[in-house]
Amino acid sequence: xxxxxxxxxxxxxxxxxxxxxxxxxxxxxxxxxxxxxxxxxxxxxxxxxxxxxxxxxxxxxxxxxxxxxxxxxxxxxxxxxxxxxxxxxxxxxxxxxxxxxxxxxxxxxxxxxxxxxxxxxxxxxxxxxxxxxxxxxxxxxxxxxxxxxxxxxxxxxxxxxxxxxxxxxxxxxxxxxxxxxxxxxxxxxxxxxxxxxxxxxxxxxxxxxxxxxxxxxxxxxxxxxxxxxxxxxxxxxxxxxxxxxxxxxxxxxxxxxxxxxxxxxxxxxxxxxxxxxxxxxxxxxxxxxxxxxxxxxxxxxxxxxxxxxxxxxxxxxxxxxxxxxxxxxxxxxxxxxxxxxxxxxxxxxxxxxxxxxxxxxxxxxxxxxxxxxxxxxxxxxxxxxxxxxxxxxxxxxxxxxxxxxxxxxxxxxxxxxxxxxxxxxxxxxxxxxxx
Amino acid sequence: xxxxxxxxxxxxxxxxxxxxxxxxxxxxxxxxxxxxxxxxxxxxxxxxxxxxxxxxxxxxxxxxxxxxxxxxxxxxxxxxxxxxxxxxxxxxxxxxxxxxxxxxxxxxxxxxxxxxxxxxxxxxxxxxxxxxxxxxxxxxxxxxxxxxxxxxxxxxxxxxxxxxxxxxxxxxxxxxxxxxxxxxxxxxxxxxxxxxxxxxxxxxxxxxxxxxxxxxxxxxxxxxxxxxxxxxxxxxxxxxxxxxxxxxxxxxxxxxxxxxxxxxxxxxxxxxxxxxxxxxxxxxxxxxxxxxxxxxxxxxxxxxxxxxxxxxxxxxxxxxxxxxxxxxxxxxxxxxxxxxxxxxxxxxxxxxxxxxxxxxxxxxxxxxxxxxxxxxxxxxxxxxxxxxxxxxxxxxxxxxxxxxxxxxxxxxxxxxxxxxxxxxxxxxxxxxxxxxxxxxxxxxxxxxxxxxxxxxxxxxxxxxxxxxxxxxxxxxxxxxxxxxxxxxxxxxxxxxxxxxxxxx
Numbered sequence: 001x002x003x004x005x006x007x008x009x010x011x012x013x014x015x016x017x018x019x020x021x022x023x024x025x026x027x028x029x030x031x032x033x034x035x036x037x038x039x040x041x042x043x044x045x046x047x048x049x050x051x052x053x054x055x056x057x058x059x060x061x062x063x064x065x066x067x068x069x070x071x072x073x074x075x076x077x078x079x080x081x082x083x084x085x086x087x088x089x090x091x092x093x094x095x096x097x098x099x100x101x102x103x104x105x106x107x108x109x110x111x112x113x114x115x116x117x118x119x120x121x122x123x124x125x126x127x128x129x130x131x132x133x134x135x136x137x138x139x140x141x142x143x144x145x146x147x148x149x150x151x152x153x154x155x156x157x158x159x160x161x162x163x164x165x166x167x168x169x170x171x172x173x174x175x176x177x178x179x180x181x182x183x184x185x186x187x188x189x190x191x192x193x194x195x196x197x198x199x200x201x202x203x204x205x206x207x208x209x210x211x212x213x214x215x216x217x218x219x220x221x222x223x224x225x226x227x228x229x230x231x232x233x234x235x236x237x238x239x240x241x242x243x244x245x246x247x248x249x250x251x252x253x254x255x256x257x258x259x260x261x262x263x264x265x266x267x268x269x270x271x272x273x274x275x276x277x278x279x280x281x282x283x284x285x286x287x288x289x290x291x292x293x294x295x296x297x298x299x300x301x302x303x304x305x306x307x308x309x310x311x312x313x314x315x316x317x318x319x320x321x322x323x324x325x326x327x328x329x330x331x332x333x334x335x336x337x338x339x340x341x342x343x344x345x346x347x348x349x350x351x352x353x354x355x356x357x358x359x360x361x362x363x364x365x366x367x368x369x370x371x372x373x374x375x376x377x378x379x380x381x382x383x384x385x386x387x388x389x390x391x392x393x394x395x396x397x398x399x400x401x402x403x404x405x406x407x408x409x410x411x412x413x414x415x416x417x418x419x420x421x422x423x424x425x426x427x428x429x430x431x432x433x434x435x
Numbered sequence: 436x437x438x439x440x441x442x443x444x445x446x447x448x449x450x451x452x453x454x455x456x457x458x459x460x461x462x463x464x465x466x467x468x469x470x471x472x473x474x475x476x477x478x479x480x481x482x483x484x485x486x487x488x489x490x491x492x493x494x495x496x497x498x499x500x501x502x503x504x505x506x507x508x509x510x511x512x513x514x515x516x517x518x519x520x521x522x523x524x525x526x527x528x529x530x531x532x533x534x535x536x537x538x539x540x541x542x543x544x545x546x547x548x549x550x551x552x553x554x555x556x557x558x559x560x561x562x563x564x565x566x567x568x569x570x571x572x573x574x575x576x577x578x579x580x581x582x583x584x585x586x587x588x589x590x591x592x593x594x595x596x597x598x599x600x601x602x603x604x605x606x607x608x609x610x611x612x613x614x615x616x617x618x619x620x621x622x623x624x625x626x627x628x629x630x631x632x633x634x635x636x637x638x639x640x641x642x643x644x645x646x647x648x649x650x651x652x653x654x655x656x657x658x659x660x661x662x663x664x665x666x667x668x669x670x671x672x673x674x675x676x677x678x679x680x681x682x683x684x685x686x687x688x689x690x691x692x693x694x695x696x697x698x699x700x701x702x703x704x705x706x707x708x709x710x711x712x713x714x715x716x717x718x719x720x721x722x723x724x725x726x727x728x729x730x731x732x733x734x735x736x737x738x739x740x741x742x743x744x745x746x747x748x749x750x751x752x753x754x755x756x757x758x759x760x761x762x763x764x765x766x767x768x769x770x771x772x773x774x775x776x777x778x779x780x781x782x783x784x785x786x787x788x789x790x791x792x793x794x795x796x797x798x799x800x801x802x803x804x805x806x807x808x809x810x811x812x813x814x815x816x817x818x819x820x821x822x823x824x825x826x827x828x829x830x831x832x833x834x835x836x837x838x839x840x841x842x843x844x845x846x847x848x849x850x851x852x853x854x855x856x857x858x859x860x861x862x863x864x865x866x867x868x869x870x871x872x873x874x875x876x877x878x879x880x881x882x883x884x885x886x887x888x889x890x891x892x893x894x895x896x897x898x899x900x901x902x903x904x905x906x907x908x909x910x911x912x913x914x915x916x917x918x919x920x921x922x923x924x925x926x927x928x929x930x931x932x933x934x935x936x937x938x939x
Contacts, residue, residue: 294546309523
């Protein structure tokens with residue numbers, strides 16, 4: 001320790017005493033009760049309400065080495081898992097976990113609840129099984145546009161511009177990818193077109209938000225409406241007039257990565273996807289590194305937190321915002337390209353169907369970090385995948401699927417309200433500069 | 436290097452903020468720029484720092500004219516600035532804040548944290564400005580945050596350092612430390628422009644003094660000039676710096692705060708078991724560095740801040756948990772620290788602001804509508820009584836100077852019979868001329884028999900008005916002293932030292 005540091009010690013550091021208290025009483029009672037309730041529902045509903053059958057979790061995929069199926073008793077498993085959650089809840093009520101254990105606690109409870117629910121759904125008949133790898137593949141598939149949209153949101157907001165236009169960028173990207181892909185007869189050109197068109201919407205957002213200082217939420221909504229209107233009109237007027245010519249781009253094929261795709265479970269899950277997904281992997285890592293380890297990232301975060309401080313050090317606030325918002329638009333445009341040419345191929349009207357708003361929720365749920373946004377998107381994707389899968393299970397059809405799909409958003413609401421730790425957006429997010 | 440400002444004029448619309456200002460700063464001198472709030476000091480420095488373009492005039496560095504169109508240009512020319520409101524990103528470490536804008540990288544734009552940290556430590560050692568390089572700025576004491584600000588300039592090899600009201604947020608000890616640093620920097624050749632309105636500090640540290648009033652240079656002075664001379668120069672007429680007041684005649688207790696505890700949502704203690712009593716006819720002053728719980732205390736008393744534990748009583752009646760309105764109706768007057776935020780509606784007229792809390796009483800209403808004639812009558816009376824300088828009582832209150840705005844708040848609060856007056860930072864942003872008036876009114880309210888709870892970070896004000904002084908530190912009452920306590924004694928308490936025996 002240097003002399004300067006040593007001198008700095010006594011009076012310098014930490015003014016605010018944050019009490020390491022095991023969460024306030026009211027919050028403890030609320031979360032504890034919720035845990036006990038979740039556990040009780042798990043035991044009584046999924047456990048005791050289950051049929052006689054066993055539940056089988058398969059781990060499919062065409063790998064050389066295979067993971068054996070896991071068959072568990074359909075009644076006992078939910079009872080045990082539910083009881084565990086009840087115990088955790090009681091401990092929270094009586095003693096209280098530390099505040100930072102909160103997310104873990106919620107994670108355990110949610111996981112126990114879901115596994116129990118699946119056991120119950122399978123227990124109604126003989127030899128019902130769920131292919132876990134297929135479920136997770138579906139999750140990743142459904143989450144990809146959300147992840148790309150959420151990354152776009154994170155990048156914009158970190159620099160201080162709220163991007164409500166993710167939805168419009170997805171939709172524009174999907175439309176342009178299909179159109180350009182068809183006209184050029186090249187899927188690659190389609191994807192590039194999707195990226196550029198998303199960046200164009202990002203540029204519009206940037207110009208109006210940064211130069212003309214339009215309220216960013218309203219601006220985003222307007223851009224979304226414009227994107228919906230424009231693509232809808234062009235779809236009807238142009239694409240439907242000659243589908244072969246304007247809306248038949250074909251689909252990106254899965255490209256298995258040698259060796260990696262042979263890993264049991266992980267291989268089929270992660271390494272048998274199309275090129276957009278691989279680019280997404282790279283983007284996730286790149287964004288996490290850029291934001292937190294590079295000069296550009298430091299400046300971006302400074303501009304999003306305290307633009308005036310950055311400006312007084314000669315950082316070009318507006319330029320940094322422009323670049324980030326335009327790049328973010330491109331990333332969302334890539335997500336749009338995935339929606340059309342990355343999955344079914346042709347464009348359909350309003351094919352983003354609100355995914356941009358869900359991505360926005362993932363930004364908040366993920367606390368404005370790339371990592372967090374990815375995790376949140378995967379969670380949303382998982383529930384969406386679950387919804388399609390449960391319907392075919394013996395007991396599963398009894399559960400209204402729309403109810404299942406509403407669950408993650410309910411969770412977001414609670415998360416944003418501050419139940420899972422404090423959530424704080426970048427301080428200057430949404431604020432034009434100079435103020 | 437020598438810096439010269441020649442004939443700088445800066446207008447904002449019809450307002451002339453700087454009017455042909457000339458200023459020369461020589462190498463290695465501490466040049467104080469003295470003037471009241473709103474005299475145009477900060478505007479001048481923003482022109483110098485490239486944040487505002489001057490309408491006329493030029494800046495010369497070593498005799499050569501230069502043009503700064505951004506802070507980057509000014510920094511490149513060797514000018515550094517420590518803003519009154521710190522320009523620090525709270526969630527960044529000290530090192531990140533210091534290197535922002537001139538980061539060291541390892542290629543590919545990757546930050547070189549190790550070298551950045553080493554450079555910060557080296558600079559901080561060279562200038563005797565200790566900072567913990569890895570601590571988040573939001574966790575640092577204000578005095579240390581200021582060192583981070585100064586280091587930002589020094590790391591960029593600033594030859595001229597502009598300090599804008601640097602002592603406003605410091606404890607007396609931190610102020611002394613800052614002055615030592617300023618002196619050392621000047622001795623090593625750095626020029627310092629020290630912007631302030633505090634006479635004592637100017638005399639203690641400046642080599643030369645330039646006084647600015649209403650956007651013009653009105654004179655220069657030597658540091659040997661007396662405080663009265665400087666004040667007269669600054670205000671434009673003779674000013675009395677002491678408040679005349681008779682000894683207090685305390686009556687029965689009016690305000691009784693017992694065991695109040697407040698935590699913020701993150702769990703940090705803002706008020707920790709605070710108890711105090713204010714009697715009728717006395718002024719209890721709460722001293723302390725900004726942000727040690729004083730604001731929360733006043734907010735608890737008037738019901739703006741719910742308490743986690745403890746009680747607030749006025750004349751024996753428990754007010755804990757009552758709404759602000761109910762508290763005010765029980766004879767409590769409140770002069771908030773941020774008048775434009777909490778005390779006034781800026782776009783409303785003076786007349787309307789004077790009856791904000793009274794419009795629904797029979798005196799100012801006819802059925803469901805406002806009795807405009809009564810409001811206007813009241814305004815005319817108050818404007819005369821409180822010497823509010825305005826062309827019309829119908830003018831928006833935001834067009835008034837800080838001092839006149841404060842008089843509007845005082846006039847409104849004092850137009851009800853008060854048992855207790857809670858005043859926070861009564862002269863913050865108030866010109867010296869109006870300060871006298873505000874102080875006199877507070878003392879008059881005391882003499883009328885009201886209990887006065889005064890919160891102020893200005894020690895001179897505390898000593899001038901108080902009958903008793905308590906000092907707050909980190910949400911606690913650090914100690915109580917008499918009104919004649921010396922700076923050192925108060926300073927120790929403000930820095931958290933334990934009170935010695937017999938200080939009360």
